[in-house]
Amino acid sequence: MSIWEYANPVKFMKTSSLVLPWATGLAAACLIGGLIWGFFLTPDADNFGSTVKVIYVHVPAAMMAINIWVMMLVTSLIWLIRRHHVSALAAKAAAPIGMVMTLIALITGAIWGQPMWGTWWEWDPRLTSFLILFLFYLGYMALWEAIDNPDTAADLTGVLCLVGSVFALLSRYAVLFWNQGLHQGATLSMDSAQHISDVYWFPLLLCIAGFILFFVALVLLRTRTEIRLRRLKALEQRERMA
């Protein structure tokens, strides 16, 4: 058995119909459990007070914003190199989810920043690279809509995805390249001195798992829709030509 079997739309539809209910159920369980645990059952932090509870939505959303672009990069490369339609459609299906995750990270960051930093926005390296990433998501989605031929659209959006990957990486590593800025260092660190307390760490892990599973479920659902839409357009074209 090869992973390329799933490039076949029929095989993808069959397998995803089996995976989708499980991913949805697990995502709901992890998200509800993690958010209830984090919101109701964790104490205030000494330095941040009750605003520490914002990490349970802000950190997973920011992680997903970057990692969804990486997933789009991988699937775009598969399209550009091997010409598998399902991979191009998966990248297209993932973009709106990544855009919403980036927006959540920007909005919750601004809401948190106002009382903590005294400002809604600062042209800090990480914040700025996240804003650029958000604009790349919008541009990527607009490019798909602007081009009628789906293969040309997949080619051009694939190239845009390669370019945007620079900003996805910058969003993650901006604080290492430039001065720290206002944004603190990584919340999730292997360095025990920087690592957050276990009281916050475990519910955060559950929320991250929930966001990942939420993405898996939604990208499967949206890719299935894109595959059906592609078939619908092909049938309509065949009917017109008959």
Place this chain on the structure above:
Amino acid sequence: MMPELGKYAVTVLGSYVATVALLAGLVALSLWKGAKVKRALARQEERMRKNG
């Protein structure tokens, strides 16, 4: 049951409300578009079957 959020209540609740609203909107739009495309494809396949 509600935790004491003190002067940061608006910050914390605002973040959660914004997140839930955006995620719910995304799910609703995805389900709506999925159902619409599925219906349209079924109609098209049925029409083509009838027309041979």
